[in-house]
Amino acid sequence: MxxxxxxxxxxxxxxxxxxxxxxxxxxxxxxxxxxxxxxxxxxxxxxxxxxxxxxxxxxxxxxxxxxxxxxxxxxxxxxxxxxxxxxxxxxxxxxxxxxxxxxxxxxxxxxxxxxxxxxxxxxxxxxxxxxxxxxxxxxxxxxxxxxxxxxxxxxxxxxxxxxxxxxxxxxxxxxxxxxxxxxxxxxxxxxxxxxxxxxxxxxxxxxxxxxxxxxxxxxxxxxxxxxxxxxxxxxxxxxxxxxxxxxxxxxxxxxxxxxxxxxxxxxxxxxxxxAAARLAEGAGxxxxxxxxxxxxxxxxxxxxxxxxxxxxxxxxxxxxxxxxxxxxxxxxxxxxxxxxxxxxxxxxxxxxxxxxxxxxxxxxxxxxxxxxxxxxxxxxxxxxxxxxxxxxxxxxxxxxxxxxxxxxxxxxxxxxxxxxxxxxxxxxxxxxxxxxxxxxxLVTGSAYAYWDYGRITAIYAPGVDAAPLPERIARGQRSWLFAHHADYAAATSLPPGPEALVAARRTAFSLIDARLLKHWSQSLAQTGDVEAARYLADRLREFRNPIGDEWLAQCEDAAASAPAFLCQPTSGVIDWRTLR
Incomplete structure (x- = not known):
């Protein structure tokens, strides 16, 4: 050639x-x-x-x-x-x-x-x-x-x-x-x-x-x-x-x-x-x-x-x-x-x-x-x-x-x-x-994705004339591509209950963190599933995260009015599939 x-x-x-x-x-x-x-x-x-x-x-x-x-x-x-x-x-x-x-x-x-x-x-x-x-x-x-x-x-x-x-x-x-x-x-x-x-x-x-x-x-x-x-x-x-x-x-x-x-x-x-600090951690x-x-x-x-x-x-x-x-x-x-x-x-x-x-x-x-x-x-x-x-x-x-x-x-x-x-x-x-x-x-879809993501940024970085938070969340939950971000906002900002629970179960497929575990557990308890609420609280204990530790510390404080479900461990292991 x-x-x-x-x-x-x-x-x-x-x-x-x-x-x-x-x-x-x-x-x-x-x-x-x-x-x-x-x-x-x-x-x-x-x-x-x-x-x-x-x-x-x-x-x-x-x-x-x-x-x-x-x-x-x-x-x-x-x-x-x-x-x-x-x-x-x-x-x-x-x-x-x-x-x-x-x-x-x-x-x-x-x-x-x-x-x-x-x-x-x-x-x-x-x-x-x-x-x-x-x-x-x-x-x-x-x-x-x-x-x-x-x-x-x-x-x-x-x-x-x-x-x-x-x-x-x-x-x-x-x-x-x-x-x-x-x-x-x-x-x-x-x-x-x-x-x-x-x-x-x-x-x-x-x-x-x-x-x-x-x-x-x-x-x-x-x-x-x-x-x-x-x-x-x-x-x-x-x-x-x-x-x-x-x-x-x-x-x-x-x-x-x-x-x-x-x-x-x-x-x-x-x-x-x-570089020196990083290498000091070792090869693995x-x-x-x-x-x-x-x-x-x-x-x-x-x-x-x-x-x-x-x-x-x-x-x-x-x-x-x-x-x-x-x-x-x-x-x-x-x-x-x-x-x-x-x-x-x-x-x-x-x-x-x-x-x-x-x-x-x-x-x-x-x-x-x-x-x-x-x-x-x-x-x-x-x-x-x-x-x-x-x-x-x-x-x-x-x-x-x-x-x-x-x-x-x-x-x-x-x-x-x-x-x-x-x-x-x-x-x-x-x-x-x-x-x-x-x-x-792809060219046209990328333009749509840019517009669609705007419904999510309006939730987390609202403008001066932004609509109320529940309205912005509801608009974001209609997104085809990014609704899970809106669900996270719903699960962690709405009062514990059925609506927040549905959002928590959806956004949990994206990333579970301490804040979500806390609010998810509260929503489960609020809707009557106390055993699952305790199970999530136990998982939160394992992570030893400051958000969870502060919430769970109520059980050690006699002056705090901790929720009844929070301070008792779950009676057994729950299959994670049932929590979807």
Whole structure:
């Protein structure tokens, strides 16, 4: 394949769309309560909807795409997309909690179909667009990180998110681990682009130095693992230019140098050194070890059908665990375990097996590519997948559209191409229109989601002329996508009783916290279910949260008039399913 053919553009409009779709969502700092990154997710769906729409238009006009091979990963995403739908229909998961994941997973399926259906020159152009976007997002996140650590007063919360972790950068995604993963993606993107553009190749050492330094600022142990993977890549991949391999091999030295500079800066004054404090905690997190242990207990109790999609937090919070960690978790922080505990062993293992099968095909294709250019392209896309895959064993980044959609696009670009169709490589007469339709629906649906979320922000951040709270809550409960946020407000602000109880049971599928447990228990007692009310109070005791402790302290205060149900333990264990 000639260099000119490799650089042939996919379509005039899709490259800018890819840059925007991969760059802007992680950079958006503006948010409105109660969901800190909901606008980032909306922007990701809007951007990738545009990619699907423009990509389908370009493929239909040029007729240059093959039908995607029915990759195992496509079947895996199809099985996953069914899970929230099944939970809504079978397990009474609220529609607002099933619709969002279903849309994101179907979008991921469409993005994977688009990427895996592209052919040689198109894949190279698409890899360029994706990597330019990731590199731009990473470099601008470096600037954000510098402000958050060295000039925290300049973070306005609109353009640059405020860090609540002294001495640590959190990026505009507000999580150090997410920032670190983005920076690792940017590093991989820089390596790919260095093989395509001389200017990037010359500047690669400086680019990697900046990105690695920001990883140190994040104090993310996941990021440190990512830096080690970069060095291993440089050690093993002989298809890369010698200067590129040398830059990758130098990344651990860059990290050590950044660490040393930050230590000196911290010692020179009263400055917090977040990386040192974080590393002092050790290689593992006690809270995550505890949650993994408890999740395995739930798997043993629910091996065949799991606890249900989106119900891990519900089942875990309402199951007695004598040695429970006191934080509230809504994920196991391990992707395979999350799928197993929620879907059950048969369904989850089918999904994971299909993903591993496609992963093996990606690896073999990267090792056996016909040309050095194709080797570099497939290996770069494989490294993007590997970086986020490793993170997914320690966190849950792929539950966010701004990580999932670039990841599946890179996955599709790295897979071996489909065999040419008989009669020539023509665009699929069925798939391409479906991709275009999906893109159009995402673009319009994102606008609707923005409007729909406004009904929720009116509850938590009302304007000057806002309607009374009960009216705002009722309006929010009519939301298709975000009603669970309105239910939380209803459950915790309305007087204990039947209406608050119904809202508590719905919003509990989203996240159970101390405040919700307290009000839920009160509503159960008010409606006559004293045994269940005591059971929830017992679970609240386990969490040892200040909100719960203050409420439960009435039982120890002779002068307090504690509710009669509160101070007596429940007579037995209640199946969490009966509390829905």
């Amino acid at each position: 000639s260099s000119e053919a490799i650089r042939a553009p996919l379509a005039p409009n899709i490259i800018p769309a890819l840059v925007v779709a991969s760059a802007l969502p992680p950079l958006l700092a503006y948010n409105l309560t109660p969901a800190a990154t909901i606008y980032n997710e909306m922007l990701a769906l809007l951007g990738w909807g545009a990619v699907l729409l423009l990509g389908a238009m370009g493929l239909a006009a040029r007729g240059r795409a093959s039908r995607p091979a029915w990759e195992p990963a496509i079947w895996a995403l199809g099985l996953l997309a069914m899970a929230p739908v099944v939970s809504v229909g079978w397990r009474q998961l609220p529609v607002s909690l099933g619709a969002g994941p279903a849309v994101v997973l179907v979008t991921a399926l469409a993005v994977l179909c688009l990427a895996s259906g592209l052919r040689g020159p198109q894949r190279f152009s698409a890899s360029d667009g994706l990597c330019w976007g990731l590199l731009l997002a990473g470099l601008l996140s470096v600037a954000v990180s510098l402000v958050q650590v060295f000039l925290p007063a300049q973070a306005d919360g609109v353009w640059i998110a405020r860090s609540g972790l002294p001495g640590r950068a959190i990026g505009n995604l507000r999580q150090p681990n997410h920032l670190a993963s983005l920076l690792m993606w940017s590093s991989v993107a820089a390596v790919w682009l260095a093989g395509r553009h001389e200017a990037v190749r010359r500047g690669l050492p400086g680019l990697l130095l900046a990105l690695v330094f920001a990883v140190v600022l994040s104090a993310s142990r996941t990021g440190y693992v990512g830096v080690a993977l970069l060095a291993v890549w440089g050690l093993l991949d002989r298809s890369l230019a010698k200067s590129v391999r040398a830059s990758l091999l130098a990344t651990p030295v860059m990290m050590a140098a950044g660490w040393g500079l930050l230590a000196l800066w911290s010692a020179s004054g009263q400055h917090a050194f977040g 997190s006690p809270s995550r070890m505890a949650i993994l242990r408890d999740a395995l207990e739930l798997v043993r109790a629910n091996p065949w059908f799991g606890v249900g999609w989106g119900e891990f937090n519900f089942a875990w919070s309402l199951t007695p665990f004598p040695h429970r960690h006191t934080a509230f978790f809504d994920h196991t922080h391990n992707l395979p375990l999350q799928l197993i505990v929620e879907l059950g062993l048969p369904w989850a293992l089918a999904v994971l097996g299909l993903l591993l099968w496609s992963g093996w095909r990606l690896l073999v294709g990267a090792l056996r590519a016909d040309t050095p250019e194709l080797q570099r392209q497939r290996r770069a896309m494989g490294m993007l997948v590997l970086m986020i895959g490793v993170h997914s064993l320690l966190e849950y980044p792929l539950w966010y559209a701004y990580f999932l959609l670039p990841a599946v696009f890179a996955f599709g670009l790295g897979l071996p191409e489909a065999e040419p169709q008989a009669g020539g490589a023509r665009a699929s007469p069925v798939l391409v229109p479906l991709l275009g339709l999906a893109g159009a629906l």
